[in-house]
Amino acid sequence: MxxxxxxxxxxxxxxxxxxxxxxxxxxxxxxxxxxxxxxxxxxxxxxxxxxxxxxxxxxxxxxxxxxxxxxxxxxxxxxxxxxxxxxxxxxxxxxxxxxxxxxxxxxxxxxxxxxxxxxxxxxxxxxxxxxxxxxxxxxxxxxxxxxxxxxxxxxxxxxxxxxxxxxxxxxxxxxxxxxxxxxxxxxxxxxxxxxxxxxxxxxxxxxxxxxxxxxxxxxxxxxxxxxxxxxxxxxxxxxxxxxxxxxxxxxxxxxxxxxxxxxxxxxxxxxxxxxxxxxxxxxxxxxxxxxxxxxxxxxxxxxxxxxxxxxxxxxxxxxxxxxxxxYGAFGTVGRIRDEIVIEGSADAAPGPDTVWREYEFKGKPGDVRRMPRQFAPYHLRLDWMMWFAALSPGYARDWFGPFVERLLDGDRDTLKLLRHNPFPDAPPVLIRARLYRYRYTTWRELRATGAWWHRTYLRDYLPTTRLRTPADR
Structure with missing residues (x-):
């Protein structure tokens, strides 16, 4: 044959x-x-x-x-x-x-x-x-x-x-x-x-x-x-x-x-x-x-x-x-980049003196001085969906709330998906998510500050929240 x-x-x-x-x-x-x-x-x-x-x-x-x-x-x-x-x-x-x-x-x-x-x-x-x-x-x-x-x-x-x-x-x-x-x-x-x-x-x-x-x-x-x-x-x-x-x-x-x-x-x-x-x-x-x-x-x-x-x-x-x-990709290309930054606090109640610590993801932009890393062909699924969540809360409707709950609970499996846990000893009492506008720095800004990104606060994405107790339900 x-x-x-x-x-x-x-x-x-x-x-x-x-x-x-x-x-x-x-x-x-x-x-x-x-x-x-x-x-x-x-x-x-x-x-x-x-x-x-x-x-x-x-x-x-x-x-x-x-x-x-x-x-x-x-x-x-x-x-x-x-x-x-x-x-x-x-x-x-x-x-x-x-x-x-x-x-x-x-x-x-x-x-x-x-x-x-x-x-x-x-x-x-x-x-x-x-x-x-x-x-x-x-x-x-x-x-x-x-x-x-x-x-x-x-x-x-x-x-x-x-x-x-x-x-x-x-x-x-x-x-x-x-x-x-x-x-x-x-x-x-x-x-x-x-x-x-x-x-x-x-x-x-x-x-x-x-x-x-x-x-x-x-x-x-x-x-x-x-x-x-x-x-x-x-x-x-x-x-x-x-x-x-x-x-x-x-x-x-x-x-x-x-x-x-x-x-x-x-x-x-x-x-x-x-x-x-x-x-x-x-x-x-x-x-x-x-x-x-x-x-x-x-x-x-x-x-x-x-x-x-x-x-x-x-x-x-x-x-x-x-x-x-x-198949197909990028039929539409965004002109701006918004990123969700998740922060936690050990304080019992939010106030002007509350100390907030930022969670760092492995792949998605966060710390403006951190150079992006190469991960492909490995797929960081949570990081990718955080990009979609920043485009519209509708993309995160089913999973973002449970994600925050697991951070408040200090869930080990969830924390393994992140690059940095700012609360290694005990889970935070409070969590909030804020939306920032990111853009690449210029050559001059990179030389002067060492930052790859410049970011500007836009608004709250998730108001300050805490883990619900049985009395809250």
Whole structure:
């Protein structure tokens, strides 16, 4: 069955699979380290309460049959162990059916987590990891040549990621069309990185060139993925370079890294190494891959229609298994940056002499003298949602109150999500949240003060509050 396999992509498949397993590893570790405070039994949005409200058909997950924090931790750390094994090459050391089972286990475990993650897992890269991971189940191992149909499905996915992101920009904020969005984006993006300040201060003509280049890469280049080699490889290389530029300019979890991994699957690396002799695919494997292709093409109807729709939606799943989704980001770019600063006090009652101490988050801006850190591909879920909460209290309606209650209670799991706890000996008596306007400092201000940010108080976000007692209820 020479038509079925493409041995020249032997090396590309290895790189793709090992890198994808590495991103799975990061995702599972992040879930294991953060879930107790976010969705655990005593979390801000507990899984058991969610499962009582949502039927199994809307949220297929292992946790429909049983949930406990111990079982969740077992699933998360178990997924991390399987991912680590695949990074080390376990998928190529076992028979093809076992390798497919290992990839299926990863996908099933992470699907179970995403489908109970609620607000904390409502990001487009969760669906992207699941969709990519599902296709990886059928990509095979070194026992057989890479199946052509799956390679094309991976390109179709990469096309939707890039083309969808490009269209949402052209249809969205006018600053994308007049090439001025990058005047603001590096300053107002959800979680700046260590180089974001420098990117922001690049000359404005260069920002316009960046924006124009972004349109070319996201609108024109993805079409070339479906052309013969070596043009498709060149197109994939351009996408990789562009994504690395985005990696340097901000923290976007594993979105950029996963896009890079997808692009690498389209590279014909046969000029680097000769593929070894590979066995022909077994008939059952051919049947499964053909069935997969028919399924994905059928499910692609709604995402494809969304691409050409004037009301294009971003980051939407059309099925609870996240098999074929629609993607896109930053259809609108903010011109200002507001940040919520949470403060606590050990004083019994608020007054003019009350001493307030500030909580520091790991990734989101707080201390103006603290240079932003690089965290991607690791995802700081609370930090990201704090950015949304500053945009509108509606984004935080379900979880911000429980978050404050846990700070007042000194909850250890919640405090682990923060960089600095200003009350190491006893929880605060009072908590308040204030809204500040942040902007990057200028070169002169940075040299004079050592501050990366300048901030101005706007208003209270949450009035001074204390932990309720039974008598208060």
């Amino acid at each position: 020479e038509w079925f396999t493409a041995p020249e992509y032997w090396l590309s498949r290895i790189v793709f699979q090992r890198a994808l397993a590495g991103l799975y590893l990061v995702a599972f570790i992040g879930a294991a380290l953060q879930f107790r405070a976010l969705i655990g039994e005593r979390g801000m949005l507990p899984v058991p309460r969610y499962l009582r409200l949502v039927p199994a058909r809307r949220a297929p997950t292992l946790f429909q049959w049983h949930y406990s924090d111990r079982f969740f931790a077992l699933c998360a750390w178990g997924g991390a162990a399987v991912a680590l094994a695949l990074v080390a090459g376990a998928g190529d050391a076992v028979p093809l059916p076992v390798a497919m089972l290992l990839w299926a286990v990863l996908w099933g475990l992470y699907l179970s987590i995403v489908n109970v993650g609620q607000t904390w897992y409502g990001f487009g890269w969760e669906s992207l990891l699941l969709e990519t991971g599902f296709l990886a189940i059928f990509l095979g191992n070194e026992r057989v040549g890479p199946p052509v149909l799956v390679l094309w499905l991976l390109r179709w996915l990469l096309f939707r990621v890039e083309f969808g992101a490009g269209l949402i920009k052209l249809r969205g904020d006018p600053c994308w069309r007049d090439l001025t969005c990058l005047y603001y984006h590096h300053e107002t993006q959800p979680m700046p990185g260590p180089l974001s300040w420098f990117f922001h201060h690049l000359p404005r003509p260069l920002h316009r060139v960046e924006t124009a280049a972004n349109h070319m890469v996201q609108i024109l280049v993805p079409v070339l993925l479906f052309t013969p080699q070596p043009v498709a490889s060149v197109a994939a290389g351009v996408i990789v370079v562009t994504q690395l530029w985005l990696v340097l300019s901000g923290n976007f979890s594993w979105l950029n890294w996963l896009t890079i991994v997808l692009a690498l699957s389209a590279v014909d690396a046969s000029f680097l190494v000769t593929a070894p002799a590979l066995a022909g695919p077994p008939l059952w494997y051919v049947v499964l891959v053909c069935a997969l292709t028919a399924l994905i093409l059928t499910l692609s109807y709604r995402p494809a229609r969304n691409l050409v729709s004037r009301r294009q939606a971003m980051n939407r799943s059309f099925d609870p298994l996240h098999l074929v989704n629609t």
